[in-house]
Amino acid sequence: MTKNDIDHSHPEIIDGMLRRRLSADPLLTPYRDVIRRRIVRTDEMELRLTSGKITLADFASGHEYFGMHFKDGRWVFREWAPNAREIYLKGSFSDWKVMDRFALTRISDTGVWEITLDAGDLAHGDLYRLEMRWPGGRGDRIPAWIRRVVQNPDNGSFNAQIWRPDAPHQWRHPRPRKQRGPLLVYETHIGMAQDAEKIGSYAEFRRNVLPRIRRAGYNTLQIMAVAEHPYYASFGYQVSNFFACSSRFGTPEDLKALVDEAHGMGFLVLMDLVHSHAVKNEVEGLSRFDGTPFQYFHEGDRGDHPAWDSRCFDYDNVHILHFLLSNCRFWMDEYRFDGFRFDGVTSMIYTHHGLGKAFTVYDDYFDESVDEAALTYLTLANRVVHTLSDTAVTIAEDVSGMPGLAAPLEDGGVGFDYRFAMGIPDYWIRLTKDTPDEFWSMGHLWHELTNRRADEQTISYAESHDQALVGDQTLIFRLMGSRIYSHMSVLTEDIVVARGIALHKLIRLATLATAGHGYLNFMGNEFGHPEWIDFPREGNQWSYRYARRQWHLMDDPLLRYHHLATFDRDLTAFSTEYQIPFGQEIFLLHLDEGSRVLAFLRAGKVFAFNFHPTRSHTDYWIPAAPGAYRVALDTDREGYGGLARQDPGMIHYTLTDRIHRHFLSLYLPSRTALVLAPTTDDRETG
Structure with missing residues (x-):
């Protein structure tokens, strides 16, 4: 039994957790009863899920039951669809026709359906879907728990695919130990990680980009857009198939080889996990999966995200918690990810999603707008992840400053290892955008760089992918403007470029040197990549010109990008040698x-x-x-x-x-x- 399996239900244990929380932050004292309620709520939900008979990690193994499996020489497929009246497998093996022999049988009152087939009925590579029939309607659906989804290049549609290769990946490298020192995170996107105007692959990333990141001195990969998403330009944040790695980058074996190689180089590999919402697509997504809009999501308006045009999970539903907690375990079991950066935590934990909200007082964290079911889910997710691996890392992307997100589980916290210091990149953007540097206030700068919760570990960054997207501007572009296209040669001198390079270095050093426990960089920003990110879309004639990274620029010693890359490499070396930032007092x-x-x-x-x-x-x-x-x-x-x-x-x-x-x-x-x-x-x- 690990510390995360400890029974927290005894009053004296809860009292001890509360004492530690309030000792770390006495300003929480007026909210003691709310914090106690949240701790008790989480323990009650865990008991509800496990009935006290199994561990929470065992509960989070639904991926071994649901979906398509080959076991004891036969195929077994299961799905949860409580509103369905009939379900059929159909695909290339049935000429896409509905046949009685491929009908699923309802095996439980909760809506679990099952079919068992002979080994020869299905083969590796077969494409299929479900035909779901419910009172008053029917529709094609991609199975919710499926592990492989591919897109038809002719019409863009998606189908599930049987994946049982003759030569599955054989793991060669163990997981690396948890970093003893600063987490130096390289945020990356597989598809746009190459020079060519195309979608890059897992294999190309493994061969060409991993060695670059190692030479740059980072020790942690944070990979975006892993789970399958229909719209490439969503940056992976509109997920349709939560258990399928995106096939546009390659096969499951290719992704496993990438993670394996990264482990061999000493990297921790984190996945950008999107459990804050789901795409609205119905055929290839979860929306109206069994004909009802609320199977996986809240009923009514609360089930729709007004800003993201997506669906919002109901974190109080046992079946949905089974799905999401199992999803956490799946990526660690199947692909050996070392942890997760949880996306959109602010959106999850408030019913207003943080939209138009300025969090200025502690009351904002304890009022009726807080979705305590979401906090419960995140706490349970951290219990699962940290039970599965004592080297696991979890990071919360939260802009609100909710106390306790990165407080330890044993202290009554939500249990994230780190939280992002998201105000820092916003500050740098505002400063470089609105204020000439001759008027920068050192006092304001010091306050913004060091204003963080002392009782929780944080990761700082000057800019991430958010600032690199079209419609925004990277720091280097704000500092130089269009001169970045014409005056980056070392054979020319330009006062604007000289200013930009000087400030780019100062901003990065100041951010890393004042950070709490870690530092993050988005790929290419370290050498001042000259262009924003704009994925192929109708507005740019479906061009890949801006959905790539021009590595050749940093490789050319006659271009000043090379200077910035060299500085960044020495900055990470400095961080590693002196273990800064790693929680030292400043x-x-x-x-x-x-x-x-x-x-x-x-x-x-x-x-x-x-x-x-x-x-x-x-x-x-x-x-x-x-x-x-x-x-x-x-x-x-x-x-x-x-x-x-x-x-x-x-x-x-x-x-x-x-x-x-x-x-x-x-x-x-x-x-x-x-x-x-x-x-x-x-x-x-x-």
Whole structure:
């Protein structure tokens, strides 16, 4: 029994959980009863699911019962459809006709249907659907629990496919250990991860992109758009088939080979898991699966997401919890994912989905708008995931700041390992969009970068895929504009490009250095990819021109993209060597609005930023512990596209003032940052 299997129902156990929660954040004290209710609610739901006879992880194994399975020489297929009156398998094996021999039999009052077929009735590669008949209607449906779905290239329709290859993937590498240190996350999308104007494949990603990410120094992959989705341009966020990896990128064996290879390189591999909503499509989705709009979703208006034009799960329904919890386990069992980034958590946990809501007081987290059923589901999901693997990682994408999301399960929290610091990229965008950098406030900057819950682990980022989408702009494009297309050669000089490159480095270093426990980057942003993401659609004549990553730009030493890529590689190396960020305390050393200087101490390292656009500071005194310091990182290096105004080999010694305070006297060139690490004083050891 693991700590996640502990019986939480005893009052003294709940009291202990509450004490730890309130000790970590005393501002929660007025909401003690609500927090207690939520803990009890989760335990009651777990008991309801397991009846106290099995573990929650065992309950979350519906994928081994439902769907298509080959067992003991026969095919067995099961589906849950309580409103159905008749269900038939039909496909290439029946010439797409309804036949009595392929009729399912209802085997339970809850609406479970089953059919058993001989081995020769179905073969690997066969295509099929269900014909679902209900009172007053009928329709074709892709099975809800199916593991393989393919698209017809002629008409765009989807079908389920029998998947039982002669040579299934043989796993070669064990899961890596959980990272002891900062999580350096590389957010990536398989289809657009290649130079060519096409959809990339799992195999191409494994061969061509994985080695790049390893050389770049990241230790964690976060893969988007894994589950099947009908509309490519949805970025994978309109899921239709929750147990099928997207066939537009290749086969299940190809995805397994990718994850296996990534594990061999030492990567943790996380899946972008979308349990916040589902696509409205009916044939290939879950909407009106058995003829009712509410089988998997809330009834009435609450079942529709007004902003995303999608369906909202009913997290209080036992059958839906079975489906979603089993989905978590499936991806870990079948594809050996090491965990998940849960998408759209804010949308899940509030009935208003966070739309138009500014979360300003704690009351916002405990009022009637909170969907406590969704919080219960997320807590149960974390119990399942962390029971299955003690190296698992879960991340919550929440913009509201809901307390307790990343608090430990044993402390009455929801149990995520990390939460995203989503206000930071929004701040950088607002700053670069609305305020010339000569007017940037160091005080506001410091507040935004360090304003986070001290009792929960966070991952910061300067920008993600959200800022790279068409209709928005990446940081590099906001800083340079159209000059990025014409002035990135190292053989030319341009004041706008020089500014953009300098600030791009400062923004990334400041974000990583002040982050809580991890740092994220979206692929290509590290080297200032010049174009936004725009998937093929009618408005761009179905072009793939902007749905790709132009790796050749960073490979060319005559282009300044190469400088940014080199800086990012050294930034991750710095993070790995000094284990920053990894929860160390951070202390403000100096803040000067007029000089645009910001300096702070973390893990014994002195970080000194000069954001001033024109003024370089000489003999600038920064408080520091007494001793000698060497240069650990300098954004002004020539290899990073800088002017090399620092002596990289210089040892800096602290000085004292008249009242015996210690300072470093530094040269801080304009728009640069310097990181100094304590070193041995050669004058004493020599």
